[in-house]
Amino acid sequence: MKVRHASSEHSSLRRHQVALNSTCFVLQHVKPIAVPNAVALELLRQELPQSSILIDRNEVEPFETDGLTAIREQPWVVVLAETVAHVRSVLRVCRECEVPLVTRGAGTGLSGGARPNSDGILLVMTKMNKILDVDAANCTATVEPGVTNLAISEAVKEGGLYYAPDPSSQIACSIGGNVAENAGGVHCLKYGLTLHNVIGMKVQTIEGDELVLGGKSYDNASYDYMALFVGSEGMLGVVTEVTVQLLPIPANQQVLLAAFNELERAGECVAGIISAGLVPAGLEMMDKLAIQAAEEYAGVGYPTDAEAILLCELDGCLEEVEQHAASVEDLMRSRGAYDVSIAKEPKDCERLWRGRKAAFPAAGRLAPDYYCMDGTIPRYEIGRVLRSISKMSDRYGLSVANVFHAGDGNLHPLILFDASDKEQMRKAEEFGGEILECCVLAGGTITGEHGVGIEKIDQMCSQFSDVELDQFHRLREAFDQAKLMNPGKAIPTLARCSELGGMHVHRGALPHPELERF
Amino acid sequence: MSSGDDSEQIVAAVEEAYREDRCIAIMGHGSKPNTTATGDAFVCTADHSGILEYRPSELVVSVRAGTPLKELNDELARNGQMIAPDPPIFNQRGTVGGAVASGLSGPGRPWYGSLRDCVLGVEVINGLAQRLNFGGRVIKNVAGFDVSRLYTGSWGTFGVILSASFKLLPMPEVSFTVEEECSDIDAFQKLADHRRERTTLTGTCHFQGRLFRRFAGAESAVRSETDALENCELNDTFSWADVRDHELSFFQDDMPLWRATFDRGEFFENVDDLSSLSEWYGSLAWIKTPTETPPSVRGTNIQVSAFRNAVATKRSVTKYASRLRKAFDPKGIFNPHIVV
Ligand SMILES: Cc1cc2nc3c(=O)[nH]c(=O)nc-3n(C[C@H](O)[C@H](O)[C@H](O)COP(=O)(O)OP(=O)(O)OC[C@H]3O[C@@H](n4cnc5c(N)ncnc54)[C@H](O)[C@@H]3O)c2cc1C
Numbered sequence: 001m002k003v004r005h006a007s008s009e010h011s012s013l014r015r016h017q018v019a020l021n022s023t024c025f026v027l028q029h030v031k032p033i034a035v036p037n038a039v040a041l042e043l044l045r046q047e048l049p050q051s052s053i054l055i056d057r058n059e060v061e062p063f064e065t066d067g068l069t070a071i072r073e074q075p076w077v078v079v080l081a082e083t084v085a086h087v088r089s090v091l092r093v094c095r096e097c098e099v100p101l102v103t104r105g106a107g108t109g110l111s112g113g114a115r116p117n118s119d120g121i122l123l124v125m126t127k128m129n130k131i132l133d134v135d136a137a138n139c140t141a142t143v144e145p146g147v148t149n150l151a152i153s154e155a156v157k158e159g160g161l162y163y164a165p166d167p168s169s170q171i172a173c174s175i176g177g178n179v180a181e182n183a184g185g186v187h188c189l190k191y192g193l194t195l196h197n198v199i200g201m202k203v204q205t206i207e208g209d210e211l212v213l214g215g216k217s218y219d220n221a222s223y224d225y226m227a228l229f230v231g232s233e234g235m236l237g238v239v240t241e242v243t244v245q246l247l248p249i250p251a252n253q254q255v256l257l258a259a260f261n262e263l264e265r266a267g268e269c270v271a272g273i274i275s276a277g278l279v280p281a282g283l284e285m286m287d288k289l290a291i292q293a294a295e296e297y298a299g300v301g302y303p304t305d306a307e308a309i310l311l312c313e314l315d316g317c318l319e320e321v322e323q324h325a326a327s328v329e330d331l332m333r334s335r336g337a338y339d340v341s342i343a344k345e346p347k348d349c350e351r352l353w354r355g356r357k358a359a360f361p362a363a364g365r366l367a368p369d370y371y372c373m374d375g376t377i378p379r380y381e382i383g384r385v386l387r388s389i390s391k392m393s394d395r396y397g398l399s400v401a402n403v404f405h406a407g408d409g410n411l412h413p414l415i416l417f418d419a420s421d422k423e424q425m426r427k428a429e430e431f432g433g434e435i436l437e438c439c440v441l442a443g444g445t446i447t448g449e450h451g452v453g454i455e456k457i458d459q460m461c462s463q464f465s466d467v468e469l470d471q472f473h474r475l476r477e478a479f480d481q482a483k484l485m486n487p488g489k490a491i492p493t494l495a496r497c498s499e500l501g502g503m504h505v506h507r508g509a510l511p512h513p514e515l516e517r518f
Numbered sequence: 519m520s521s522g523d524d525s526e527q528i529v530a531a532v533e534e535a536y537r538e539d540r541c542i543a544i545m546g547h548g549s550k551p552n553t554t555a556t557g558d559a560f561v562c563t564a565d566h567s568g569i570l571e572y573r574p575s576e577l578v579v580s581v582r583a584g585t586p587l588k589e590l591n592d593e594l595a596r597n598g599q600m601i602a603p604d605p606p607i608f609n610q611r612g613t614v615g616g617a618v619a620s621g622l623s624g625p626g627r628p629w630y631g632s633l634r635d636c637v638l639g640v641e642v643i644n645g646l647a648q649r650l651n652f653g654g655r656v657i658k659n660v661a662g663f664d665v666s667r668l669y670t671g672s673w674g675t676f677g678v679i680l681s682a683s684f685k686l687l688p689m690p691e692v693s694f695t696v697e698e699e700c701s702d703i704d705a706f707q708k709l710a711d712h713r714r715e716r717t718t719l720t721g722t723c724h725f726q727g728r729l730f731r732r733f734a735g736a737e738s739a740v741r742s743e744t745d746a747l748e749n750c751e752l753n754d755t756f757s758w759a760d761v762r763d764h765e766l767s768f769f770q771d772d773m774p775l776w777r778a779t780f781d782r783g784e785f786f787e788n789v790d791d792l793s794s795l796s797e798w799y800g801s802l803a804w805i806k807t808p809t810e811t812p813p814s815v816r817g818t819n820i821q822v823s824a825f826r827n828a829v830a831t832k833r834s835v836t837k838y839a840s841r842l843r844k845a846f847d848p849k850g851i852f853n854p855h856i857v858v
Contacts, residue, residue, distance in 0.1 A: 138783035139713055160714065182660045193658065195667075196635050211838070216781035218801050219623065219632050219671075221823050223839055223858055227634060227667035231660045248716050275575030277598060277688030317716060319738030376656040378576055408657045448658035456661070463661050467648040471846070472662050478841035491662065 040097035040121075041077065047089040054078040063122055066107040066114040067169075068455055075102070075116030082127045084204070084240045090123050091206050091238065100487050101206070103234040105146065105177030108169045110372060111453025113181065113233050113489060120487075123238065125176050131155050132241070139246040140199065140216055145176025145239045149183075152244065161246040164191035167449070168357060176239045182231035184449035186282045186356070187313075189407035191247065193449070195230045200243035203229060205236070206480050215243065228475070233451050233490045236479040250281075250315035254325045255349040258337035259306035263287055263390075266308035267383030269335035270406045273312065274379055276331055278324055282313040283407030287386070289366065290359050290403040290414075297362035300355035303339060310337075310406065311356055313349070359403040360414070366401065367416035371428045375439030376448035379409040385442050389413055389435055396431045398424065410448035411439070437462055452490045460490075461497035469494060519589050521568025523582070525649075525680055531561050532678065532851070533647040541854045544674040546584065546616030549608045561678055563615045570681060571655070574599060578638065578655050580683040583615025590614055594686060602630035602687040606762045615679045621671025624762035625721040625732070628798045630687070634670035639683040642669060644676065645847025655683045668842075674853040676846040690720070690734035692741075695758070696750040700729035702796075706785050709799045713782075717743055723761050725768055725795035730756055761797065764804075768795050773806040774828035776813055779821045787816040833857050 044053055054060050055077050065072040076099075081087045094101040100120030107114050116122040129146040136159040141152055149170040153162040166185035167173055173183065178194045179201065191197070200214035213226045229236055260266040266285055273283065286294065288307050295302040302309060310332070314324045325342060332340045343349045363370055377385050386402060389411075393400045404412040413435055417428040436446040436459045446452070446459040460469070472491045476483065535542045540558040547564060567584035574597040581590055587607050594600055604624030605617040618640065623632045639653030642665075653659055653666035669676055700708065705724045709731075712719050718740050721732030730753065733740045744752070760766045769775070780786055780801050788794055788805070792813050796803040805813045810828055824830040835857060843850070 135783070137710065137713070138781075140782060182664070184658055188658065192631070192635065195664070196631060205838075209837070215819060216783070217779045217819060217821065218627055218782075218798055219621070220779060220821050221671075221777075221858070223842060224621070224634055224668055224671055225838070227664050227670070231664050248714055250716055271575050274577055279687065316736075317718075317739045317742075319742055320718075320736040323736050323738050376658045378573075378578070378656060380573065380576055405658075410658045443654070444656050445654055445659040445661050447661050448656075449660060451660055452662070460661060465650075467646075468650045468652065468662075471644060471648070471650055471665070474845040475663055475665070475842070478838060478845045 037097045037099055040093050040099050043093045043097070044077065044079065044090070044121075047093075048079065048086055049082075052080045052082065052086060054080070060122075063104065063107070063116060063124065066104070066109045066112060068110055068112040068115070068453065071112045071115050071454055073116055073118050075122035076119055078116075078122045078124060080124045080127050084202075087123065087204050087238050087240055088208065090121060091204055092208055094121060094484055095206050095208065095482070098482060098484065100484050102486055103176075103180070103238050105174035105180070106148065106172050108173040109177060109181060109453060110374070110450040111447070111455040113451050113453035113486070114177075115454060117487065125174060125238075128240070134159070135216075136161060138216065139248070140243055141246055142200070142241060142243040143175055145179070145242060146174050149173050149175055149178055156246055157249075160249050162249050163197065163244055164247050165194050165197055168360065175242050175244070179230055179239050179242055180232065180234045181449065181451045184405065184408070184410065186284060186353075186405065188405065189283055190279050190281045190315075195227065197244055198226065198230060198242060199245050201226065201229065201239055202241035203237035203239050206482070206485055211237065231451070233453065234486045235476055235490055236485070252318045252321045253281075253313060253315045253346070253349050254321050255343045255352045256310075256312045256314075256325060256328055256332065257302075257341050257343070257352055258310045258312070258332040259303040259339040260308045260310070260337055261306070262336070263308045263386050264383035265336040266310055267386060267406075269310060269332055269337065270382055271380045272331050272335050273328060274407065276327065278328060280312045280324075280328070280407060281315045282311070283405075284311045284356055285309070285382075285402070285404055285406035286311075286356065286359060287402040289399060289401040290363060293362035293366050293401060294355040294359045294403075297365065298355045298358040300351050302355050311352060313353075356403070359401075363401045363403070363414045363416070367399070367418060369417055369419040370401075371415040371417065371432050372450075373411065373413045373415070373432050373435050374447050374450040375436050375444055376408065376410045377439050377442045377444035379406070381442040381444070382406060382409065385411070385438060388438055392431060392434055396427045398427060398431055405448070408448065409444065411435075433459065454489055457489065457492045457496070458500055460492050461500055466494050466497065469497065519568060519593060520585070521582075522565050523568075524563070524566035524584070528561055528563065528566060528678055528680065529643055529647060529649060531559065532643050532645075535559060535851045536645065536647045536849060539849065539851075541851050543853055543855070544619070544678055546613030546619075547586070547611040549611040549616060563613060563678065563680075566680065567613075569593065576655075577686040577688075578683060579686060580639075580655060580681060581614050582681045583613060583618070583679045585614045587612045587614055587617055595689065598689050599686045600689050601633075601636060601684050603627055603633045603636060604630070604762055605633050606764070608763055614682060618670050618679050618682050619672065619674050625723060625758050625797050628801065629720045634667045636685040637666050637670050637682060638685055640666040640669050641680040641682075642676070643678040643680060645849055645851050649680070653683070657685060671858075673856045673858050675843055675856055675858055677852055690718075690736075690740075692737045693720075693732060693734035694740055694744050695753045695756045696731050696733070696744055696747055697753040697756065698729055698750040699727060700724065701727065702788070703785065705729040706800050710783065713799065721758055721761075721797070722799055723758075723795065723797050724800070732758055761795075766795070768793070769804070771806070772827055773808065774810050774824070775826040776805045776807065776828060777823050777825045778803045778805055778813070778815055780817060781819045784817050784819065789814045789816050
């Protein structure tokens with residue numbers, strides 16, 4: 001059979017990929033299993049169609065990495081699941097033969113969460129891509145996990161509905177992957193993350209149980225398993241069905257574009273809009289380097305002389321949008337915007353967003369490689385943290401382009417470098433780590449929406465204490481006692497943290513606080 | 519506002535229970551029904567109170583568990599802000615910790631989300647007497663499992679909540695209530711039409727043949743929407759806080775009270791013509807029964823639970839529920855009388 005190459009599944013997204021050398025990351029294995037297990041393979045062959053099982057090197061190679069391409073490992077076996085029964089068979093084989101299991105959606109994850117194990121099975125969910133039910137009257141849809149994020153909105157568009165969370169990768173990423181990462185997007189500020197929009201799901205555990213969680217009712221009296229599963233990075237079970245809530249497409253939209261001479265003014269303006277009691281549908285910020293790159297790439301009319309721009313989308317009924325747009329415009333001007341323009345026509349709004357959406361591929365043209373960070377900070381810290389990042393940039397001698405979800409305080413500094421230069425690569429990684437630690441010190445977190453995976457596993461030691469990490473491990477064991485699912489990811493072992501030693505920031509309590517770090 | 523740090527005493531109490539294999543019942547104000555606790559000892563969070571951090575410009579507040587919810591709401595309202603899911607305050611009492619532990623939301627739930635949706639972080643003491651922080655004070659945070667939201671609605675079975683951080687929303691500029699006479703089936707259909715439109719609807723309540731709808735948001739929008747409604751009248755005395763807190767006359771008796779939830783779009787057919795009040799587009803109903811026998815309600819996927827003056831049928835504990843509980847509380851010291 002033909003195997004679609006994982007990388008070509010999202011070729012338009014490829015520029016986003018990071019090319020850090022895997023030697024930068026000390027890979028962690030929980031339990032090395034020496035021989036890929038012949039019995040396991042035999043069992044798989046008994047239960048699954050032969051075409052679903054890939055084992056030849058050239059067949060499994062496309063699956064050796066996700067969106068974090070620096071980290072690669074060839075899986076022992078790849079299974080392309082087409083039914084829940086396939087998933088359950090794979091889980092059973094893994095359980096009985098103690099084979100590590102990694103679940104993979106579309107492989108667009110940016111933290112190495114879907115990187116396979118050379119002694120394990122990679123369970124690929126993209127063939128389970130049916131829309132099972134659209135209940136337009138009640139604004140819900142039930143889908144298989146391999147359905148792409150955008151496909152949901154496409155399927156319900158005619159009924160005037162859409163699925164709100166819109167990660168930039170939405171043409172490619174799967175809803176199962178969104179659930180596993182609690183994916184966000186440009187419109188989270190008003191409409192929430194995946195967590196807030198998923199109302200039900202079915203999960204298969206490695207012990208062979210099917211959990212039916214949530215559903216079409218509001219708040220049942222039970223533990224909130226869904227809160228635990230959303231964002232659990234494939235460590236607790238395999239999501240085989242997802243029910244989401246849909247929203248009516250807003251009748252009116254306006255997008256304001258404000259240009260600033262100073263980065264910090266733009267940061268203050270974000271805090272100003274939030275504190276004025278306005279909740280824009282989206283509030284995004286770009287710095288000079290990002291503006292110039294996007295403008296050159298997309299030609300949408302951004303002011304290339306500005307130090308920063310803000311894009312602010314308001315939606316709702318006409319009266320409300322008009323009223324709020326006027327307030328936002330006043331605010332932008334009073335907070336130092338030297339120019340504000342408003343797009344009211346759908347095509348003008350679309351044009352302004354096009355530049356923002358092209359920012360990642362555009363940044364890809366600025367340097368051979370870039371490394372996308374994902375820290376979140378309180379919004380009042382935006383100006384200060386951006387200044388710190390720019391100082392670090394001088395110190396490391398690497399440029400940074402900033403284009404991010406300002407309204408959520410979710411930064412995405414893109415560190416530009418050349419991966420063929422080992423020294424630059426090492427610096428880029430160190431720089432990235434320092435940015436994340438800076439976010440933790442500012443009262444924030446090391447990841448807003450991309451997940452920990454392998455990439456940020458060391459920074460987890462900065463954000464959490466040993467007892468907290470221990471609690472995470474106990475929670476994981478409640479669902480996977482043998483720790484076979486996604487081993488070595490998301491939660492570091494205490495041994496790893498103590499080996500790391502070095503700088504341990506915890507809740508702002510840093511050794512030698514008198515030293516300036518950024 | 520009352521303020522005090524009682525955390526060391528609380529940790530000490532849990533440590534002692536852990537050491538001596540004793541059980542602990544956790545109390546806030548004791549305002550919630552069905553929480554009459556039994557245990558070797560009580561831990562009361564009421565003295566652990568006060569706001570830890572509140573930056574109105576950030577729309578985030580962090581607050582100690584024993585803080586009276588009413589005091590917190592008043593403080594937020596002074597800044598034109600609110601915890602949008604609006605958890606109930608029964609008998610004029612109730613702490614922030616109790617609200618998080620019970621995870622209940624008010625009349626605006628379908629529009630503003632549930633309480634867990636706006637919980638950003640918690641500090642807790644688990645069954646090993648360890649003080650742990652999960653989540654934080656930022657809007658987006660996917661580092662580690664989402665334990666703070668798991669604690670929401672766990673009824674104290676995972677440990678003591680010491681403090682919590684919430685995402686806030688600006689209060690709507692205006693809020694109008696419209697009232698009309700309406701049978702339950704008509705109300706159901708009328709509300710179903712709302713789902714597919716973007717309106718400023720933020721609350722529904724139907725009882726005794728009358729439908730109340732709350733419209734809240736930008737004044738211009740609320741006015742134009744409510745002006746367009748026919749056969750309705752504005753009612754500026756109806757209190758949504760009374761719906762939330764069970765202070766309406768409907769709730770003012772000792773009859774057994776049940777809480778029933780329905781799937782979206784499922785019409786609640788009241789078989790024995792019991793008296794009931796419904797909220798949330800009709801997806802939540804409060805039902806009073808003359809005896810302690812649970813109400814018979816027709817439909818699919820209905821969950822009925824005893825709320826007041828009624829005895830819940832014993833629920834069986836699932837494998838994963840008991841494992842989760844063990845993961846937080848290996849010796850089973852917290853709220854042993856509660857099954858979630
Ligand atoms: C260009 C680009 C832009 C991006 N923009 C955004 C953005 O704006 N916002 C954002 O949040 N993210 C963004 N991402 C990151 C990524 O797209 C998201 O994390 C997405 O949710 C991953 O989905 P996926 O299907 O590709 O999952 P994968 O990468 O295949 O897997 C991600 C994790 O989910 C687990 N998993 C996948 N499917 C299942 C399942 N069915 N059951 C259990 N576990 C499962 C995997 O084990 C892994 O740990 C972007 C990525 C790229 C490349």
